[in-house]
Amino acid sequence: xxxxxxPLRGEQPYSxxxxxxxxxxxxxxxxxxxxxxxxxxxxCDIGVNASxxxxxxxxxxxxxxxxxxxxxxxxxxxxxxxxxxxxxxxxTATGILLLWPFMAFWRAPDGYPVSTCPPDNVPPWWPTWLPx
Numbered sequence: 001x002x003x004x005x006x007p008l009r010g011e012q013p014y015s016x017x018x019x020x021x022x023x024x025x026x027x028x029x030x031x032x033x034x035x036x037x038x039x040x041x042x043x044c045d046i047g048v049n050a051s052x053x054x055x056x057x058x059x060x061x062x063x064x065x066x067x068x069x070x071x072x073x074x075x076x077x078x079x080x081x082x083x084x085x086x087x088x089x090x091x092t093a094t095g096i097l098l099l100w101p102f103m104a105f106w107r108a109p110d111g112y113p114v115s116t117c118p119p120d121n122v123p124p125w126w127p128t129w130l131p132x
Contacts, residue, residue, distance in 0.1 A: 037106055
């Protein structure tokens with residue numbers, strides 16, 4: 001009868017709370033990214049009615065969710081596996097910082113004409129002090 005592998009000395013197994021927070025980070029960051037991008041597209045008359053735009057929205061949300069979850073895993077590894085609050089706060093701050101390049105890259109599909117959000121398809125609710 002084989003026993004389950006034991007963690008290395010000084011290494012603690014991941015807890016259920018860690019996995020739960022990891023899933024919450026994945027789902028919430030993907031949701032926030034999709035809502036933010038959808039709002040920008042609707043306000044600038046790009047919309048998500050076309051299947052190409054819907055596919056772009058899904059890909060963009062999955063990229064943001066995957067990157068945020070990878071940051072969560074990295075922060076958990078860097079701060080120690082017993083802690084949850086510090087890596088969660090660092091992951092949240094990093095996720096907020098990642099929203100700016102995310103919006104700068106995905107806010108307008110390539111070649112889409114400037115319509116109701118001149119100049120450069122920047123939505124009216126986007127902060128003016130933060131360039132896109």
